[in-house]
Amino acid sequence: MAQTSTERSKDKLLAPDKISVAMTVNGAEARLHVSPWTTLLDALRDHLDLTGTKKGCDHGQCGACTVLVDGRRVNSCLTLAVMKDGADITTIEGLAANDALHPLQQAFIDHDAFQCGYCTPGQICSAAGLIAEGKAKSADEIRELMSGNICRCGAYPNIVAAIQQAMGMMGGKS
């Protein structure tokens, strides 16, 4: 007997099995059961309720989704969660130590380094990665190495000033 169209579409929708993934997220062990196509961004926001990391363009062009994976800044929207089994992830929620803001968080407040704030978690995680890399010294170098984070409110001068303040306070360490 011929398949009905409903049966055919069911066949088409048969999804590959979900995969178990273990990660350390902001210092805590996280166990996830994700589809192969679940991005790290969606895993953080939808599976772990860590909505500080933002979905901007979802194509690696804006930097709003920036998180640290094993200490390195990456675009979580272009990262598949299944590929990060065993990784150590830090998001904006994991930067502060108990009640004390991270120096970058304090510096962004001090310098009014945002307007709408949507790009800010990505900017701060990216800046934490930049300080850990230790390659940027001058304002030109900060601008260049922060170019993967777009701020449509145009808070760039204040963002650069905030990063310079935090860099001075942290002695170049993240």
Place this chain on the structure above:
Amino acid sequence: MINFGYARANDVADAVRMISADPTAKFIAGGTNLVDLMKQDVERPSRLIDISRLPLRSVEETADGGLRIGALVPNSDLAYHPLIEQRYPLLASAILAGASQQLRNMASTGGNLLQRTRCAYFYDTVTPCNKREPGSGCSAIGGINRIHAILGASEDCIATHPSDMCVALAALDAKVRVTGPAGERVMAFADFHRLPGNTPQTDTNLHPNEIVTAVELPARGFAANYSYLKIRDRLSYAFALVSIAAALELEGGTIKEARLALGGVAHRPWRDTAAEATLRGQPANQASFARAADLLLRDAKGYEHNAFKIELARRGIVRTLTQAAQATPQSQSAKKIR
């Protein structure tokens, strides 16, 4: 994104076996281009084979005085590697001219070679594109073609290769080491990428079941006289309209050896050995550089929106060779062009 399966390869032989068994599967390493193309429905693999954990992450010195760069070395690690900074600063500079630091942290050496064009019609699945859908036509030729090719294009495709790193690798005469079901082979960099012809769906001469395992650099690094100049619509984090990699070996004021390759102008990194040959034995001055630029651009052809690239390339070549000759390479952070 369509649904797809996922498997992890344990070693290179395993990866080749897995890809050979499933013609609809694709390798994934950094994923910066592939995941994006999958979100756009341009790439629709049935399964991803994760090669990101293969042991291809080292940079090693070779017996002939060169370097072997593992295919999974991230772009950022390569740009900041001490041996690359000291001996191949042209390569370090070109890598830092591309993408953002986040993307460079993710993107692999092998994947950089295999990234697809950023032609907007290739990404737009409702318009014809011979590269995406062979035989459907080229929307760019009569469309918006500001970013498109001026050299080596065909009636079927005027897309450009988007890499900066590959422009430096072409100039440096790199080699690409690949492994497939028939074993290992080494390709000259000039033979790796291809021109579109009437089969623009094929970007490279890599065989379907082969994997890139390493990129090899010869001993000659042109560390004293080089420059990478990238011209684009904004100062950072944009693809090249025209980019130029120039490297010289000078004896007094005379050019002993020259390398010249362009990005953003063709379906592959555009190296012109005839233009290089006209520079050898000549004084390192503006007149020599202009002659080389004219020769390199002899067959350049502009379309409705990109004809400006021909003059931009001509001036860029002269400027970049001048920067190389004066040992004042273009900075990738201080953007003023001197």
